[in-house]
Amino acid sequence: MPVIKFIEDNADQMRAVFEDLHANPQLGFEETHASGVVERHLRDWGFDEVHTGIAATGVVGILRGKGKGNRRIGLRADMDALPIQEVTGLGYASKNPDRMHACGHDGHTTMLLGAAQYLAQSRDFDGTAVFIFQPAEEGLGGARRMIAEGLFERFPVDEIYGMHNQPFGTLGQARIRKGAMMAGASFFDIKVNGRGSHAAQPNQSRDALVIGTQLVGLLQTVVSRNVDPVKACVLSCTQFHTGSAYNVVPQTATIAGTVRYFDPEVMDLVATRMRELCAGLATAHGITIDVDIRNVFDVLVNEPELSDAYLEAAADVLGETNVSDDGPQVMGSEDFADMSARVPGAYINVMHGGQAALHNPAFVLDPAVLPIGASVYARIIERRMPLTRKAA
Structure with a gap:
């Protein structure tokens, strides 16, 4: 079967929802506009239960099928935007300065809403569908906060499914990878505590700028000279902040960045070497260096x-020749991993022909992918909880 007819017939409505979400992006735990749109639609479509305020702005909708089965399946979409100034020039571009849906979470939310509308009017499944609209995926721990606030105790599920758009692809294709698919991630913040001075008398300083730049260079040797080359790991310094005047040697410098990995032992090794380098450099210069390394994403395992x-x-919607399990293993991270670490789950990529990368200010999600994602979400519910399923 192709895109579900009901969903196809309502594609214009989905497009309007998507454009509204895109024009009104908000950062993690601030997604009041998106959560309001989600809540309103779920209630209008007659969901059995709608719960709000989970992890501040998260929404969970409960929909019971026609059958009396006790299976429960979760579908999850993320809602948050990024701190990016949009440059697409779209007619529905972001209205909010320095805020943009540059990762397509507006599309993910729209896809799940499309599946919700269809399943709410058909209810052709035997069990309960749990629709999870998650805040704060972009490194702020939205999944972990929902879980900590009792997500799976309040709304238990037997299995869970997530989805992401992927540009630079062919519209109408989908990919997955069994096992480890996306890397785990830690973020780090390092503060170099030196001694400031007049720029004309640097001999009186412990120059945090010079020491900090040395440290950035040293950190780039952690992976290349410590980690087995056949084990994937990336360490990237992404921020360096210091100084405030032309004539002042700065007293402090801060460095921030991320480590991506698949093997937890590799992450432990990297963290140990980072701390040792900081301690050694601090001793060499007679200063102190504070190091904070924290895990923010688990490895996503399908x-x-x-x-x-x-x-x-997905094959029901796209055809068998357009789906595959040869998706790449990538160093990007996704906090759906925190949910699938607690409940068996799977995460699929739906492709489209966008020509700008995710997290790029020119990123455009092709709206033609919306009915595809919605149909795939709906079919997993119908397939995993069919009305014709025989009692065990």
Whole structure:
């Protein structure tokens, strides 16, 4: 079957929702506009339960099928935007300065709403569908906060499914990778505590700028000279802040960045070497260096059986020749991993022809992918909880 007819017939409505979400982006835990749109639609479509305020702005909708089965399946979409100034020139471009849906979470939310509308009017499944609209995926721990606030105790599920758009692809294709698919991630903040002075008398200083730049260079040797070359790991320094005047040697410098990995032992090694380098450099210069390294994303692991089920649902929509399980293993991270670490799950990529990368200020999600994602979400519910399923 192609895109579900009901969803296709309502594509214009989905497009309007998407454009509204895109024009009104908000950062993690601030997504009041998106959560309000989600809540209003779920209530209008007659959801059995709608719960709000989970992890500040998260929304959970409960929809019971026609059957009396006790299986429960979760579908998850993220809602937050990024601190980026949009340059697309779209007619529905962001109205909010330095805020943009540059990762397509507006599209993910729209896809899940499209599936919700269709399933709410059909209810052709045997069990309960749990729709999870998550805040703060972009490094702020939205999934972990929802879980900490009792997500799976309040709304238990037997399995869970997530989805992401991917540009530079062919519209109408989908990919998944069984097992480890996306890297785990830690963020780090380092503060160099030197001694400031007049720029004309640097001999009286412990120059945090010079020491900090040395440290950035040293950190780039951690992976290349400590980690087994066949084990994937990336360490990137992404921020360096110091100084405030032409004639002042700065007293402090701060460095921030991220480490991506698949093997937790590799992450432990990297963290140890980072701390040792900081301690050694601090001793060499007679200063102190504060180091904070914290895990923010688990490794995303797709359960093999559920990956096959997801591909079958996608094949119903796109055809068998347009879906595959040869998706790449990538160093990007995704906090759906925190949910699938607690409940068996699978995460699929739906492709489109966008010509700017994710997190780029020129990123444009092709709206033609919206009915595809919505149909795949709906089919996994219908396939995993069919009305014709025989009692065990």
